[in-house]
Amino acid sequence: MRVLVRAGSDRRNLAGLDVELAVGDLSNPETLRDAVAGAKAVFHVAADYRLWVPRPEEIYRANVEGTGALLRAAAKAGVERVVYTSSVATLGLLPDGTPADELTPSALDNMIGHYKRSKFLAEEEARKVAAETGLPIVIVNPSTPIGPRDVKPTPTGRMVAQAAAGKIPAFLDTGLNVVHVDDVAEGHLLAFARGKPGERYILGGENMSLSQILAEIAGLVGRRAPRIRLRHGMVMPVAYIAESWARVARRGEPMVTRDGVRMARKWMYFSSAKAERELGYTHRPAIEALRDAVAWFKAHGYCP
Secondary structure, eight states: OEEEEOTTOOOGGGTTOOOEEEEOOTTOHHHHHHHHTTOSEEEEOOOOOOSOOSOTHHHHIIIIIHHHHHHHHHHHTTOSEEEEEOOGGGSOOOTTOOOBOTTSOOOGGGOOHHHHHHHHHHHHHHHHHHHHHOOOEEEEEEOEEEOSOOOSOOHHHHHHHHHHTTOOSEEOOOEEEEEEHHHHHHHHHHHHHHOOTTOEEEEOOEEEEHHHHHHHHHHHHTOOOOOEEOOHHHHHHHHHHHHHHHHHHTOSSOSSOHHHHHHHTSBOOBOOHHHHHHHOOOOOOHHHHHHHHHHHHHHTTSOO
16 A cells, blocks of 8 residues: 655654555645556545635645646556545535535535635546546545544644633534544545445534534533533624734634634535445444544643
């Protein structure tokens, strides 16, 4: 097995694994050709997963242009099958909050923020490459993966760690579909073995409100769940200030962002029925994902 890694990237999750490292970057097509040479299968799971960036072009370069470059390199190398990791961020939502599926209509104009827009465009790029080259591509759309080994951590993992540390005293309620990261990994293997090229499959878990998620985390660490539920109109001015300060201070992603507030207005509930029916996909209860994530974050010093 060969793994593409960036020069200087954090490789703690690869420690002890019997894998060949191919040093490269999604923005450098030459390195991608070397990475896929001789491969029969490609799992494209890489993405720039940031909900706020001072230079949005970085996200499009990695997620859209990089996806096109990698898939075209795979086609030229004669790869037999690709599993491309998209996101439920590319899917439409139902106005009444009921679970959406792979056929729920969506459009670029509905995408909130550069991350979601880039993933929408990247999925379109994958279909374009498949049509041009005949490369068999199966698309999977994970929902909100939570679990151990989130070393960065991702925006979702950071929320879990902060909640476990008691650093979220108030919240904007919203709805998320929570899935254990190991179930998402298993779903990728099932998509490779049983998925139909040209189709996409939601790899999700349990639909929960954010207030439920925070209450479950509080119970796991023996804290009181936050009870202050904020209104969107109250938080948006704070988001403007936080983003402005982040640009000036260059301290990375601010605690609250305008796109985050806009996304919180949407209840992002999804159904994995198609993956369950066609792939044999299953998922464990969401509390297990939260429990494993909290235990790992505590063991590795992310929260007291």
